[in-house]
Amino acid sequence: MKPAVVKSLSETKVEVVRRFDSPVESVWKPFTDASLVSQWMLGPPGWSMPVCEMDFRINGIYENVFRNEEEGTEITIAGTFREIITHRKIVQDEQHKIGSSEGGITNKTEVTLTFEPVSDGTNVRTLIEYGSKKQRDEALATGMGAAMEMGYCRIDDILSCRYFY
Secondary structure, eight states, X not given: OEEXXXXXOSSSEEEEEEEESSOHHXXXXXXXXXXXXXXXXXXXXXXXXXXXXXXXXXXXXXXXXXXXXXXXXXXXXXXXEEEEETTTEEXXXXXXXXXXXXXXXXXEEEEEEEEEEETTEEEEEEEEEESSHHHHHHHHHTTHHHHHHHHHHHHHHHHHHTTTO
């Protein structure tokens, strides 16, 4: 396992690559099972995920609501699964909404996850395409790579438990 590597590929695209020390069939499950997503995709300490719903099929929808327990701030990430190739690829539309529906900020992205078997593990490549350079820059400024790595470390813990086999 190596920490996630974040690269800007263009003015609107960011790639995040992370290696997991488990076979692709094992790594796939935490990304596709809502009961596991709710355990690892929590963000930094002090945040919870009161909503984690997923209809994992083509044209199925998902919604994740993150809450900063101290401030009461909420961020919603919702979208539709556009393409699924088992153990290989997931393409999804995402809409990020920060704050209330009246005054909240909304950003739309397309996210492509690919799962590549490698010697003694799996590389997960996340390609995120933003609607503009400004949106990409704002996302990078949030420390998204560090937040994603926190979640990926939780996946490492889930995989080491092997309780879902």
